[in-house]
Amino acid sequence: MNDLTGDVLTFGIEEEFFVVDRRGHLSHAGDDVVDAAEAAGDDQGELQHELTRSQAEAATDVCRTHAEALRQLRGLRNDLSGAALRRGYRVLPAASPVLFEANPPVITPNPRYERMAEHFGATARTSLTCGCHVHVAIPDKETGVQVLNRIRPWLPALLTMTANSAISDGYDTGYCSWRYQQWSRWPSAGPPPRFASLDEYESIVDGWLRAGSILDRGMIYWDVRLSDKQPTLEFRIADVAATPEDAVLLGVLARGLVATALADDAPAPHLSNEVLRAQLWRASREGVTGCCPHPKSGDLEPTKAVLDDLVALTAPALEAAGDLDFAREGTARLAAEGGGADRQRRRFAERHRAEDVVDLLTGS
Numbered sequence: 551m552n553d554l555t556g557d558v559l560t561f562g563i564e565e566e567f568f569v570v571d572r573r574g575h576l577s578h579a580g581d582d583v584v585d586a587a588e589a590a591g592d593d594q595g596e597l598q599h600e601l602t603r604s605q606a607e608a609a610t611d612v613c614r615t616h617a618e619a620l621r622q623l624r625g626l627r628n629d630l631s632g633a634a635l636r637r638g639y640r641v642l643p644a645a646s647p648v649l650f651e652a653n654p655p656v657i658t659p660n661p662r663y664e665r666m667a668e669h670f671g672a673t674a675r676t677s678l679t680c681g682c683h684v685h686v687a688i689p690d691k692e693t694g695v696q697v698l699n700r701i702r703p704w705l706p707a708l709l710t711m712t713a714n715s716a717i718s719d720g721y722d723t724g725y726c727s728w729r730y731q732q733w734s735r736w737p738s739a740g741p742p743p744r745f746a747s748l749d750e751y752e753s754i755v756d757g758w759l760r761a762g763s764i765l766d767r768g769m770i771y772w773d774v775r776l777s778d779k780q781p782t783l784e785f786r787i788a789d790v791a792a793t794p795e796d797a798v799l800l801g802v803l804a805r806g807l808v809a810t811a812l813a814d815d816a817p818a819p820h821l822s823n824e825v826l827r828a829q830l831w832r833a834s835r836e837g838v839t840g841c842c843p844h845p846k847s848g849d850l851e852p853t854k855a856v857l858d859d860l861v862a863l864t865a866p867a868l869e870a871a872g873d874l875d876f877a878r879e880g881t882a883r884l885a886a887e888g889g890g891a892d893r894q895r896r897r898f899a900e901r902h903r904a905e906d907v908v909d910l911l912t913g914s
Contacts, residue, residue, distance in 0.1 A: 558871045559687045561805045562782075563619055563797055564609040565626075565790050566600060566680035568642040569634055574649050574908030576604035576678075578656050583634045583641070591629035595622045601663050602655035602678065606630055606641065616802050616876050623794035631912075640912040644894075645680050645715035645729035645789035648907050662766070669765060673736060679729040680790040682712055684801045685782035686808040692748045694776050694783050699744050699818030700811040702826060703845035705773050705787050706833035707856045711800050711881075713837040714789040714890030720904040726837025726891035729789050730830065733771070737763040741826045742772040744818060751776070773830070783808055792890030792911060799880035802873040806864030809871070819845075838889040854885040 569580040584597045584606045591597070598607040608626035613619040631641045642648065654675040657667045667674045688694040713726035725731060733739050738758055745751045758764045764771075767778050773787040785804045791797035829843040832850070836842060842853040861868070861877050868874040888896075890911075897910045908914070 558614060559805050559809055560612045560614055561619070561687065561801055562610045562612055562685045563623060563801050564607060564683040564685075565623065565643070565797060566605055566607050566682070567627075567630065567790060568604055568644060568647065568680060569606055570604075570640050570642045570908065570912075572638060572640070574640070574642070574905050574912075576602075576647060576651055576655055577639050578603045579634070579637060579639050580604055580606045581658060583630060583637065583639060586637070587629040587633035590633060592625060595626045597626065597630065599658050599660065601658060601666070601674070603658050604655045604678070605680065613801075615871075616798050616873050619801055620794055620798045623797055627794060640908075640914065642908060642912055643680075643714070643790050643792055644890075644907075644911050645712075645727065646718040646732060647678060648717055648720075648894075648904050648911070650720040650904075662768075665765060666769075669762070670736075677732050677735050679715075679733050681729065681733070681786060682788040682790045682797050682800060684785040684788070684804040685777060685780055686785070686805045688781060688783050688808065688812075690781070691776050693812070695745050695748045695751050696818065697783060697808055697811040698742060698774055698776075700814060701774065701807045702741065702744065703819055703821050704807055704860060705741055705826070706829045706842050707845070707853070707860050708785065708787050708800060708804065709773075709830060709833040710836065710838045710840075710842055710853050711803070711857070711884065711889065712788040712791040712796055713834065714792045714796075714894070716837075716891035716894045717898050717904055717907045722895065722898060725835050726840070726889070727789050727834040730787075730834040736769075736771050738769055739771040740773065741823055741830060742774060743823045744821065789890065792893060795880065796884075796889065799877065799884075802868065802871070802877055803860060803864065805871065806867040806873065806877070807860075809867035810864045813867075837891045838884045839892055854881075857881045857884070 596609045610622040715729040718728045777784045841850040842856045844851045
C-alpha cells in the first residue's frame with residue numbers, strides 16, 4: 551500500500567463498513583456486494599471481504615495527496631453503495647451495529663476467519679466493529695518502532711476525531727466510540743507499550759503466538775503497529791469515519807505525526823501503558839466535542855485545544871505535504887459541528903429511534 555518516496559511520506563486508508571438490509575439490520579450480503587462492486591467499479595483502490603458476511607472493506611491505493619485519498623474513498627464508497635442498493639441493501643458507515651441484533655453474525659467462509667471464530671468463540675462473534683486504518687510509509691521496522699514510541703501519547707486525540715459509534719444495539723451507549731470498548735476485548739488489542747527496540751516488539755509478538763492469544767501476525771491488534779505486508783506504520787485506533795472527509799483528516803494528521811517523529815531525535819516520552827489505556831478510555835467516552843487528556847501534561851483539556859496543538863506540532867510536515875489548510879479546516883469543522891458520534895446522538899434524540907440513525911448514516 552505504501553512506499554517512501556521523496557520528501558513527502560505516502561499513505562493509504564482502509565475502511566470497514568456494515569452491509570445492512572432495508573430496515574438497517576445486519577445482512578449476510580457483504581461478500582456479494584463486494585464482488586458486485588469490484589466488477590462494476592473503476593481500477594482505483596481495492597474492495598475486500600471481512601471477518602463476517604455482514605461487512606465489507608475498502609482500501610485506497612498508495613496516495614501522495616489528501617485530494618487523491620479523498621477522491622478514492624468517495625469512489626470506493628459510491629461503488630459499494632451502488633452495488634448494495636441494486637440488491638436491496640445499504641452500506642452503513644458506523645463503527646458498531648446501530649440496531650439490536652438477535653442473532654450473531656455469520657462468519658465469512660474463509661479458513662482463517664473460521665479458525666478465528668472457533669478459537670476465540672464469543673469474542674470473535676460479538677466484537678462486531680468497523681474501523682478505519684491508516685498506513686504511513688516508514689524507512690524500516692527499527693525506525694518504525696522508534697516512531698511508534700514517539701506518537702503513542704497522541705493516540706487518544708486521534709481516537710476522538712472519528713468517534714462514530716455512540717448509538718449501538720438500539721440505545722445510547724454513553725460513549726462516543728463504543729467500538730473501542732468492544733474491540734478492547736481481543737487479547738492483543740489496546741495501546742502498544744513503549745518498546746526498547748524492535749527485538750522487544752518481536753518478543754512480545756512471539757509470546758502471544760506461543761500462548762495462542764493470537765493465531766498469526768495478522769492478529770497483532772495494537773492501536774498502532776508495524777505492518778507485516780507493507781513498509782508502513784499502521785494506525786488502527788479509529789472508528790470507521792462517518793464521512794470520507796473525516797477519514798482523510800485522520801490520515802493526514804497520522805502522516806504528519808509520523809513525519810514529525812522521523813525528524814525528531816529526542817527520546818520518546820515515558821508514558822506507562824496503564825495511564826495511556828485510561829486516557830484512551832476517556833477519549834472513547836468524550837469524543838471530539840468533549841475533553842481529552844493532553845499528551846504533554848496528561849490533564850484533561852477541551853478536545854478542540856488538543857487537536858489545535860496537534861496541528862501546530864505537525865504544521866511543518868502538514869505544510870510540506872500540502873495538508874495544512876485541509877487539517878485546519880477539518881479540525882475547525884469538527885469543533886463547530888461535532889463528529890460522527892455527535893451527529894448520531896442529535897438524530898437519536900429527536901425520536902429515540904435507532905432506525906433514524908441508520909437513515910442518517912446511509913443517506914436514506
